[in-house]
Amino acid sequence: MKTFLSRFYDTLKRRKKNCNSDYYYMCLYPYLNQSIMKNLLLTTTIGLLINMNALSQTNSVEGKWVVEDYPNTMYILENGIKYTYHCVSVSNCDSLYATYQAGDGNHNPGTNSYTYANDSLIIDLNFGNYFEEAVTFECQDNIIDFGSLQSRWIRVGTDLADCGTAGINENTTDLNGRKLIKVVDLLGRETVIEPNVLLIHIYDDGSSEKRVVID
DSSP: OOOHHHHHHHHHHHHHHTOOSSSHHHHHHHHHHHHHHHHHHHHHHHHHHHHHHHHHTOSOOOEEEEETTEEEEEEEEETTEEEEEEOSOGGGHHHHHTTOOTTSSOSOSSOEEEEEETTEEEEEEETTEEEEEEOEEETTTTEEEOSSSSOOEEETTOOGGGTTOOOGGGSOBOTTSOBEEEEEOTTSOBOOOOBTOOEEEEETTSOEEEEOBOO
16 A cells, blocks of 8 residues: 555656646646645644544543542542542641552552543442542642532642632631531540541531541
């Protein structure tokens, strides 16, 4: 099968042979111009397709995410697998999270498979249980809003001041405007948030509530 260049060269030879002008390039000019335009159009089309494909890859759920109301919990979503990490001290979690990589052994035992399609995230919680939520991206794809009572996810390293929104950098203000100041277990001992454990959240307005994070 002839390549484009080979076919192009053969066409030039045929046109030169059939050209009656002493200045045969005058006969070839229309073809050359047409050929150049075709290739320019082809190149432009390929470029557009590449750009469209790149755009289709935005709004990616892959990466490192901190749960807004629980800054000591981070998820890494990569290649269809969700890894869960915990940080003991909330004050320096971001620097610690930056050192973690998917599947590095620092994550909690066990992982969850996930799929993301049609703006919906589905996570297999095992034992026949699934997390399924519609996803809306905010702040240049650095915030995932699930459009429900689920806490938003913030991409690690995001400065929420640049997003014009309140969030974990402001002591985890919840939907009621309360700031979480302490988490204790059922015996009153201060602790960190752990998945699947019933804990008491104490807020700056003096209120408290029992909550459990399902992982």
